[in-house]
Amino acid sequence: MEFGVYTLADIGPNPYNGQTISAKKRIQEVIAAAKLADELGLQIFGVGEHHRLDYAVSSVPVMLSAIAQQTKNIHLTSTTTVLSTVDPVRLYEDFATLDLLSDGRAEIIAGRGAFIESFPLFGYNLEQYNELFEEHLELWQRLNKEERLSWQGHLRASLQNAEISPRATKEIPTWIGVGGTPESAMRAGRFGTGLALAILGGNPHYFVPLVEAYKREFIAAGHPKEKYKVAVTGHGYFTEDGHQARKEFYAYYKNYWGYVNKQRGMSFHLNRESFEKMTGPNTALFVGSPDEVVEKILKQHELFGHTRFLAQLDIGGQPFETVTHSMELLATKIMPQVNQYIKG
Template structure:
């Protein structure tokens, strides 16, 4: 069911590989099954003509993906066309040389499809794991980003900073197929992050998980203004938007089917963050209402929401997270199919003008 269409905005899916119990059966799948299903979903997305596939990084037993580059390398062998990105790589606690070389290797394995979305991460478990202090949260990210951009530009690098040993004419190998690996910064909602992405002149990936998307417009404007003032071209200043999505034939059906899983997802994410709150059906109905960013509904409802966001942000890419809360694989596959066949063609047409 290929619908490859290169006009209009890029549309894809991403996963954080959370491993939660299915709220309807109580069963939790193994990390091995989760991995197999991620590869199946990637194949399906590729065959359906989606543009991008992302895999996130977490260092916890309730997630299956501590190494996006390794998972994406496996996916590269099972797919042909889809771009392969991290969503996100926790750059504060990754060695930039290791990260770059891993994704340059992925670029060779995938015939030039690798990208990096770097962020500071929603969790901080990687800091003690790799011997870093959360006191250096911002400084680590900035320094590592500066080095990553140099590695992407030059095959030999001389560099020194505060958090790792200096490089003296170091050979950075292998070089990717692409002239440069596309690099983005993931932004949650702070003006500082938007300014940083603009100054660096890299793409900005905006995570909009709920609420009125209008509140993110100042961040996009700030990013573009900062980037232009720093001398970067408007082509370099690309915006991507990511969000949670669940699609069914009707909006009511989508809400009825997705509520147990979405409530379940936030129950365990909040528990991971030390909060005990549960989502009520009324809360969910409010979160999924027509003027919000949560993409739950019929294909038409999803199209309207994505196009509304596009009017606000003029973004070049949209990624949907379609596999959270213990959702069984057959529902994930149906989600991908409806996205590719009913939503993508309409959005591509509307945004290719």
């Protein structure tokens, strides 16, 4: 199984001291985290796209290009690209450039994203979300394979024998991020992309139908079996002692969902008892000791057969040292145990 980490570069106050770092400092920390992930031998580093003042990264390919110059081996992916509100030609040009800068390490995870501010910002109609996503995805896949093409859609200007430059070292691996809708999972199967499950809580069994729907559509479309890929992504916090991990993470987790829901115009309340239930052994929240997290990953592997695990470790205004400690445990304790078990 491949292991990695991702960040949305949210800028939130530290719940213990109330301090909020600047966007510049947040970006510096993201680059430092990527460099550490590479040095630790993790395989994937992802950066998310937002267009709000409380997030530090809006231009993912620019950010990943900076990271490419500080790393050597780790693959670099968007988590996620809001595909409905980006022009596919520009997207391909940017990620092909990243691919060349990184010696073939570029990937994308495409999805709707958690917010909708990019629709009015870039002049797209939110009511056309599905049509935009499918049209942009179809064009993206053509661009990913053809250096010169003609194309006709409904929502974007046509292309006539257009030259698409530069060319990446190979087809850029593409995944669709799915939070819980069968339609999105079916779309990933129909288009033959990877499926990246965003499992942020609850019982993992609820996501089994999504994987099954993805697999059915993938097989029905006749895609090559080597393109069938399932990844699991989710929130994580790791310390040597599971009780200590839950004790420390509670404030960060409560803080994170507090300001995220406030951004959406919603209130959020989480008491300690509810949090303890959310981090139980049969739930999807990856909080605890390395052994506890290994057990959760392996249980999910039995359900989904996934070959990639990505943890979001920096939510809720955490200081950088707690994030790096979780990363170190992921690379040195969790990843080896999981892969040893899977190999038998």
